[in-house]
Amino acid sequence: MIDCGIGPRTAAGRMKGLGIGVGDVSAICLTHLDSDHFNPAWARRIAQQGIALFCHQDRTDELSRLGGGAAEFARLIRPFNAHPFSPVEGVHFTAIRLDHDEHGSHGFRIDGFGARIGYATDLAAQTANSSVNSAAPASWPSKAITIRKCKPTAIGPGF
Numbered sequence: 001m002i003d004c005g006i007g008p009r010t011a012a013g014r015m016k017g018l019g020i021g022v023g024d025v026s027a028i029c030l031t032h033l034d035s036d037h038f039n040p041a042w043a044r045r046i047a048q049q050g051i052a053l054f055c056h057q058d059r060t061d062e063l064s065r066l067g068g069g070a071a072e073f074a075r076l077i078r079p080f081n082a083h084p085f086s087p088v089e090g091v092h093f094t095a096i097r098l099d100h101d102e103h104g105s106h107g108f109r110i111d112g113f114g115a116r117i118g119y120a121t122d123l124a125a126q127t128a129n130s131s132v133n134s135a136a137p138a139s140w141p142s143k144a145i146t147i148r149k150c151k152p153t154a155i156g157p158g159f
C-alpha cells in the first residue's frame with residue numbers, strides 16, 4: 001500500500017469488494033509524513049500485524065514519534081534512500097525526491113510483474129506564504145516530475 005492517510009477502518013471499508021482487506025497489507029510505502037499520508041491511527045495495526053513501513057531515511061525519527069514511539073512500531077520502519085528497494089517480493093520501488101515543503105516528498109517508480117508504473121502525489125511545492133501554490137498546474141511538470149519511461153497511472157490528489 002502507498003501511504004496511509006485514511007485510518008485502517010476507513011481503508012477496510014474502501015477495500016470491500018476488491019477481494020483484499022487490511023489484513024492482507026504486508027508493507028506500506030510512505031511518500032511523506034503529512035497527516036493525509038500517514039495517519040497515526042495505523043500505528044497499532046502496523047505493530048500488531050507486523051507491516052513493514054518504508055519511509056525515507058531522513059524522516060524515520062519523526063515517523064517513530066508520530067507512531068507513538070513504541071518499540072514494536074519502530075522496529076518495523078524500513079528506511080529507504082536513492083537505492084531501489086523491494087517492499088514485497090517481485091516488486092521494486094525506486095524513490096524519486098519531489099518538491100513539496102521543506103522536507104520534500106517522494107514519488108515512486110514501481111517495477112514488477114512485467115510492468116512499470118509511476119506514483120506521485122502532492123506535486124507542487126508549498127511556499128512560506130501559502131499553503132496551496134495556485135501556480136502549481138503550470139509549473140509542476142518541469143519542476144517536479146522526474147519519472148521517466150513509464151506511463152503515469154496514479155497521481156494523487158492534493159497540491
Ligand SMILES: [Zn+2]
Pocket residue numbers: 032034037100122
Ligand atoms: Zn503533503
